Amino acid sequence: MLSRRLVQSLVLVSAITLTPTVVGARSPHRVAHDDHAPVSAGEIAAAIADPARQPDSRALDAGRLPDAMLAFAKLRRGDVVADWGAGGGYYSELLADAVGPSGLVYAIGVAANYDAAKWQPILTRHANIRTLYVPGEAQALAPASLDVIFAHLEYHDLYWSSAKYHYPVRDVDAVLRNWFAALRPGGRVIVIDHAALPGDPRETAGKFHRIDPARVRADFARAGFVLDGESSALHREDDPHTVPVFDPGVRGHTDRFALRFVKP
Numbered sequence: 042m043l044s045r046r047l048v049q050s051l052v053l054v055s056a057i058t059l060t061p062t063v064v065g066a067r068s069p070h071r072v073a074h075d076d077h078a079p080v081s082a083g084e085i086a087a088a089i090a091d092p093a094r095q096p097d098s099r100a101l102d103a104g105r106l107p108d109a110m111l112a113f114a115k116l117r118r119g120d121v122v123a124d125w126g127a128g129g130g131y132y133s134e135l136l137a138d139a140v141g142p143s144g145l146v147y148a149i150g151v152a153a154n155y156d157a158a159k160w161q162p163i164l165t166r167h168a169n170i171r172t173l174y175v176p177g178e179a180q181a182l183a184p185a186s187l188d189v190i191f192a193h194l195e196y197h198d199l200y201w202s203s204a205k206y207h208y209p210v211r212d213v214d215a216v217l218r219n220w221f222a223a224l225r226p227g228g229r230v231i232v233i234d235h236a237a238l239p240g241d242p243r244e245t246a247g248k249f250h251r252i253d254p255a256r257v258r259a260d261f262a263r264a265g266f267v268l269d270g271e272s273s274a275l276h277r278e279d280d281p282h283t284v285p286v287f288d289p290g291v292r293g294h295t296d297r298f299a300l301r302f303v304k305p
Contacts, residue, residue, distance in 0.1 A: 088138035120188040126195030182223030197252035217264035272299035
C-alpha cells in the first residue's frame, strides 16, 4: 500500500477507473524555507533570454509578455507547479527555469494532443519537467501536492467540449474543488485568458474561445479561493470581444486578463 506521503507527492491521478491509477511521479524533497525565496526579475529575464528556446516560442513573447505574467505569478524557487493545458510547452520551460532545479513543473495536457517532437528538446534541457498527458476526463490533481496552478489561455476550455479535439464536457465546480484540494495552504492559481462579454460561458467558450472575467471570479469564490491580484498588462482596447480569438484581426492581440487566486 502506498504511504500517505507518497500518495500526496503523486500529482496527476487518473479518474477513469473506480480504483485511481497513478500517472504522476514523486515530487522532489521540499527545499529549506530560507531557500524558498521569491524568483527575481533577473531570474525571469534570464529564463526568457535563454538562447536554447525555440524560435517559434520567442516569436510569441511580444504578445504574451511572459516577464510580466511570471512576475505576477509570485513564483518562489523550489515551487511545484502544474502548467494546466501546457500545449507545446511555451510556459512549462519558462516556469521550470524560474523555479529552478529544486522545483518541479508538471506539464498537463490531453493525451491525444501530445506532440513528442515538440517536447523532446524542452525535456532534454529541463530535468525538472514531467509531461502528464492523459485523456481529458482523467485529469485530476492529488491532494496537497502543489504550490501553483498556472492556467494560460486554458480556463475557458473547462466550459468547452469537442469530440474532435478530445475535450470532454466538464463539471467546472468539481474541477475547482480538485484544484483547491491540490494546493497547499497559501498556494496560488494564475488564470490568464481571453476576455469575453457577459453571457453563457459555454456559449462564449464554444463560439469565441473566451471567458468573462467576472465568471472566473465567481467560480473561484464558490470554490473557496480568495482573489489576490489582477493584472491589466495584456488588456487591449481595440478587441471587439465579438469574434473568435483565431480571427486574423485579433489573433495574438486579444484583450486578455490575468487573475491570481490564493487558497487561504
